[in-house]
Structure formats: C-alpha cells, structure tokens
Amino acid sequence: MTEQREFVSKVDLKARERALQILRERFYEVLKDVMNGKPPKLIIRKRTLSNTIYDSERGLLLLGEATFERSFVDLREARKFMQTMLMASMIFEALSNGEYPTIRDLYYRGKHTIRFRKLPSKTVAEENTWDEQSESDSVIRDIEVHTNVLREEMLILSKEKGKVVGEMKIRSGDDVIDLSKMGHGAYSIEPTPDLIEFIDVDADFVLVVEKDAVFQQLHRIGFWKKHKAILITSAGQPDRATRRFVRRLNEELGLPVYILSDSDPYGYYIYSVFKTGSITLSYESERLATPKARFLGVMMTDIFGSSKLGKKPYLADEERRNYIIKAKDRDIKRAKELKEYPWFKSERWQVELDEFLNRKVKLEIEALASKGLRFLSDRYIPEKIQIGDWIA
Amino acid sequence: MGQGGEQFKAISPAEFFYKNKEIAGFSNPARALYQTVRELIENSLDATENYGILPTIKISLRELRQVEEGAHYEVVVEDNGIGIPPKYVPQAFAQLLFSSKYVLRQTRGMFGLGAKMAVLYAQITTGYPAEVIVAPIKSKHIYSFKLKIDIRENKPVVLSFSMTSNVSGRHGTIVRLVTLGDWSRAKQRIYEYVRRTAVIAPYAEILFRDPEGSVVLFERSISKLPPPAREVLPHPHGVDIETLKSMLQTQSVNPVAEVLVESFQGVGEVTAHRILSEAGIPSEKKAGELSDREIETLLRVMKNSKDIKPPRADHLSYLGRDIIVAGLTKIFNPEYANAITRRPSVYEGHAFIVEAGIAYGGRVPPLEEPLVLRYANKIPLLYDERSDVVYKVLERIDFKLYEVEFPAPLAIVTHICSTKVPYKGVGKEAIADVPEIEQEVESALREVLRDLRSYLLRKKREIEEVEKAVSIAKYIPEVSNALHKMYGVDPKVVSQKLLEILNSKLKTFKIDSLSDVVVE
Ligand SMILES: Nc1ncnc2c1ncn2[C@@H]1O[C@H](COP(=O)(O)OP(=O)(O)OP(=O)(O)O)[C@@H](O)[C@H]1O
C-alpha cells in the first residue's frame, strides 16, 4: 500500500483523509446508539420534491430542512438502513484502501445474498442486499446528503462526459496540463474537479455548448482562440463534474458563463440545471450550480424576432422553413411545466416560452451551424454576447 | 257412508311403524344399521349420566352372513347404567310406545320408540329375537331375556327368560340384536355418529368395534358430568287442552285451585286464584266438575297470563363450557377452543338453553364452510342438516366480520337442550325453525364468534410481529459487519446488542438466538 501511495497524487490523499474522517464522525451516532442499547437510526434530509426549495435570492434549487428518520427497528426502513450501512462501510473501505470505485463497482461489490429462516416455518429464504443499481445509487445519494460530502469528494468516480479546451493551464493530480495544447482532442473533465488547480488562464468568457458535435466544429475552426473563450461541452445533460467545473470557472476566476443549447424545453432545462440545479438532486446545487450562468441561445426570438423586444430574426423565412421542426406533444407539455417553475418566471423567459407554445416548433443548434459555421462562430455568438442578448 | 264399501279397521302401533319404518329412520339397510346403533347408544347414555354414573359403553358390530340386500350383523351394546327392573324389560324392548321418559325431563329419548324400532326391524329382516341382559343397581341377579314383538297386538313375546346370580355386583344393560344392515354404506355415518357423540360426551368412555375388526377407543377426557336432568311439572304456557283435561280428570275430586298448584310449575295459591277468577271459575269447584267450556276458558287464561314466572330451566342438563371444550379438544386438538352457554329462554311454554362451541385449527379440516356439529339434548344430528334451524342462522352470518377467511379450519358446535326439542321428525335429525330458538342460536353463535375474532386478531398481530422480527433480524449481520469495518468493533458483540434492542421492541415474541434466523 505504502509503495503504491508514492504514485498517487497528494490531493487525492488529502481528499481521502477528509472523507474518511467525516464518514467516521457522521456514522458514529449509529455505533453509540447500538452500544447504549438504543435503536440505531439515521436522520437524513428528505430528497423529495416537496422538500426542494427554490432560493430566489441566490437563484438556487436547494434541499429544504425537512428530515426523515431511518431507524433500524422500523419495518419499512430496516432494509434501507442495512443498505445505507453496507454502502457507507464499502465507501469507507474503498477510501482507506486507496481505491477509486465507480457507482457501478459499488453496486456489484455490495450485492450479495442474505440467507435467512422464516419463522415459525423455518423455511430458508433468500434476499439480495440490493437487486437494482437504482437501489445502491439511492443510498449513495442518502450518504452524500447525510455526510454533506459529494461522491466525487469521496473519490467515487463516474464516466467522464464533459470536455474542455481553451487558453488555460491546470494541475490535475501531480501533472500540469495545457488545455490549449490538446490538438484536435480536448481535455476530459475529471470526475473530481475539486481536485483540479487552475494555474494560468487567459480568457474573457466561458461558452458551454450542449452538443458535442457543435463543440468539435467550433474547436476545429479555432473559435476559442479567436474569441478568447474557454470552450466546454456537456454532451447532453451535464454530469456533475462538468457542472462543478463550470461553477469553479465562474466563481473562482470570475469568468462569465454562456450556455448554448437547442431551442426546445429540454435545451432550456439543461441551461437551468447549470444555473439553478436539478430538481431530483437539489442537494448538490449548493456546490454544482452556477447561478450567474447566462442563456445565450438558441432563443425562440432568435428564430422569429420579436416586435415586443425590438429584435430582428437571425433566420430568413426560407431558412426557417428548412430548419425548424414541429414540436411534439411532450415538448408542449414540458414547456408548460417549465412555465410554472419559479426560476423560469422572469418576464424574459415567459416571452420565450410563450413564443414556443404559440409557434409549436423547435430548432437544434446544428441548424445554425448548417446555415454556416462562420455565421455561428463569428456572427451569432459574438454579436449576442456583445449586445447582451442573453437571459440571466 | 262409504260408497265403494270401504273397510275400516284400527292397526296397532307396531303394525303402523312396521309399515312406516322410514318415519323412524329405518328406511333402508344402511340407514337402519346406523339408526339401530344410535338408538341403543342413546339409551345407554340416558341410563348412565342422568344418574350420576360416568358412562362406559361398548359397541360391537359383527357381520354374520351376506345376503342380497346387504348382510346380517350382530349388534351388541353394553353399558354400566342403572339397568331395567326385570318386570319392565319385555315392554321396554318389545312394546312400542312404552317408555320411562314420558315425563317432562330432558333426556335423549322421548318417544318410547327407539329400542323397539331396532328390535322390530331386526325381527322382520332376520327373524332373530332380541336378547337383553340386565342387572339393575344392587341387584343380586342378572336377568336374561329373549324377546319378540307381536306386531298385530303390539305386545311383547318372551321367548326365554333366565336368571344368574350377580357375583361381581355390576350393573347395566346388554342388548344384542341380529339385524339387516349395509356396513359399507353406513360406515361413514356410524363412525361420524360415534365420534360426534364422543365430542359431546367427553365424560364417557366409548369402545367401538366395527365389522372389519377395527377397534376405536374414545377415552374419557373429563370426569365431570353435566348436571342431571330433573323432571318438572308442565308450565301453564306450554299445556294443551287434552293434557289439561287429563290432569283435571286424574284429580277429579280435588278443588280445581289445588289441582292447578300441584300440577303446574310457576303456579302458587295466589296465581291459581287469580287465574280462576279471571276465568270465572270458583276456586273450590271440584276438578272433575268443570264443563268443557270452562276448561277451554281456563286454558286460554293460563296461556295468556303474563304474571306467571317463566318456565324453570334449572332442571335442564346443559353441558357447560368445560365439557364442550374438553370434547372439542379431545377430537380436534385445536389451537383455539371455546364455548358458551346462553341463559335459559322459552318457546311455547318450554324452557330451552342453547350452547355454542368453536374449535379452530388443529385437526379441524380446512373447508370452504364451517364444519357444523349439531346436537339436541346431547344427540348428534347428522342427517337433514340443510333444513336445520342452525343452517338457517349460519346462512346470514358473514364470517369475514369475525376474521374468518374460508377455507378455514373452523368447527362449530351447537347444542339445544330442552324438555321438548322441536324435532322435525321422530328420527331426530333436524330442528324446526322456532323463532325463539333461532334467535338464541344466532346470539350464541355470534357470541363465540366474537371471541374467536379477538383470538384471530391477536394471532394475526402475533404472526405479523414474528414476520417483522425476522425481516429486521436478518439484516443484523450486515449492519454489525459494517460497523466492524468502520470502527473495528467486534461484530459478534454488535449483533448481540442489536438483537437485544430488537427483542425489546417486540411484545409477543422474542428471538432467542440470531442463529434461529440467520443462515450462515
Ligand atoms: N340401556 C338401557 N338402560 C336402562 N334403561 C333402558 C335402556 N334402554 C332402554 N331403556 C328403557 O326402555 C325404555 C324404552 O326405550 P326406547 O329407546 O324404546 O324409548 P325411549 O328412549 O324412551 O324414547 P325414544 O323413542 O325417543 O328413544 C326407555 O324409556 C328406558 O326406560
């Protein structure tokens, strides 16, 4: 183990120590209760919709204060209690053994069969510690909430999805990486972005593109060099690492963050996940959300213009006819839901959503690139940033 | 006057029942064998328990020869009862409608027919006489008879008589018949009858030997006898015009007021005078001098008088909770048994008591409906069950209300005792639906069922608790292991602690050791 440690980065070692300590402290109550002959229990904040609160001042979706009790002697909670303890001890073990499990590893590692006798019949029955990965994932979330430590901080890895390029040097582990020297490729944002150290940055803003393909196109024509941007893609729904990385760029380096997504309710929601957090995982927003993130487009009013806003459309009639797609029923339904979310209640957003519901059409970013990559990189994006045509 | 020159004649009771055997339950060889066994057993029980004797009864059936309609069987029933004075034996067994039970007293027998029907049927189907051996209590002799019935005259014919000295000092009666029967078709009913008799009379020892040679002994499981049935005077509400007339006739020289006081229960001097003045009859008038009109008025006043105490029930021989429960336990070994005895009630001037018992689980077979064991005056009623008052009541009981979900191992006992049970026929198989009895049967059933319900609810809660205990305990090793990994504590110590905590939360059940639940 000690020999191995020599090859492991110092930041990892420190993170491990911290996570181990917190885990040990937070679960100590359970041991104390047992030794004192009291039914052991965990008091955990509820991860339910009703306990998800929108903090309009900070622009964040946060977990409320409501808690629930997971007691071992409570018939409905006993299994979950066992699963939580099992998972906590596995994470603990992985941390102390210097491992980097993924959530899938943890699922397999903890999955085994419990054999027991039913009474009074004494027939032997079997039960798995958990059956689906959703069960083990769910207790991981409970542990994150209970310890207030995110899984990345417990060195649990997940698939890397986000990518970044730009005029910037970072320290990842014990290495320094120049993000401007990635060739045609890009730096994959590591699952533990908190362990990254920013060294040299020369950029005016951050552009996050939802679509990986558009990211590659902008990268290949040198968008980030020409416009002094840090270019990022979340490749669809952003993972936690990408969100945390974006948040740090904004918070620590003061760089404005612009989000470019499809012009449909799903695209808008991706923006809102970056900005305010996700509804189902609101406990992470405190660390992952970027409340100052700006929605650059694509807007409904970019397509159709707006007399109300005195805005001209970017697309001619002919182009519109070619590029727009008819909205599906579920798009309409989703848009109606968004309209009701408090963080979409601003006048500006209501204009966009009403326009969408009116026109019942959507548009993908790729369509703008098809109109002309130059149009996208040298006109649409810089112009909108310059004239401030974005939604905060 | 008969146009076609019809012939008129009277026939004797023996002749009548000879021609109408089915009325008394002797409709075919199978049924007759069952009825024969039954009548003899019931007489034996009457001759024992009513006199404070714990019954010991031996029944033996033996096949003698096969015949076309079945086979000839030797039926022997022996008891340790009070016996019969020798001078009455011929009539008791060979003259129809001769009985010692024509008084108001709760006995199994009441018609004066049972033994004679068995003798008659044997005689006409096999030609064999009945053999009766009696030793009355404290008798120095044992008397043996061979008897036949003169059917035309309804008179006993004594074929032989002998006496031996009673050296052992025993008492009781042995009856031996050779009769036509069909064991294979009667077998199930006869066993059922004997078994049900054992349920209701757990204080009896019954030894049964069947024609196949199998011997079953129903041991005595309780040595408490039900209170003996005592004879009572008729109640004014239950009397009819003929009975009244004959009462007045037998005491014709006495003042009518005196006759009323002496012949009826619940009638004292004051009541007698009040009834008579209401009927407009002078109290001192001699009983024999009342006109038919006066007798009719007297009857009406008596029947409608509300001021007479209800019929006495203290002479009834009910079983009581202990005996019913002992009987049910003996036969079914159930997980739950209970019984109740209702307070006495009255129909048409006759007191009656309803008892109900329940057995749940054990050897009671789980059926789609309750297994109903009906009894009247301690006689099991097997045939015609659907026309019985008990079924009428059961039909309107929703068992779900009592936590019973069929199929369920539920046996129900009903016992109706009265000086006059309203049987639907002389075969004594079903009870007519008299509203008062129906009401009492329903109340009795609902009362025991309520108690069963609380038992079942308690049991359900207990089962739920056992399930709960197991579904938590099975996780204990996982939790201890987790704590061991994180804090280095001994997992055995933690497991023991967790088990104690769990047990302290359980009310009706504890897990002794974790190894009862956890399979390594
Ligand atoms: N085993 C016995 N021990 C003593 N007495 C008996 C015995 N068997 C019959 N007797 C007497 O003989 C009488 C006639 O019996 P039988 O069975 O014919 O009529 P019952 O029992 O009075 O009425 P039922 O027709 O309802 O049975 C009885 O009343 C009883 O006095």
Ligand SMILES: [Mg+2]
């Ligand atoms: Mg009889």
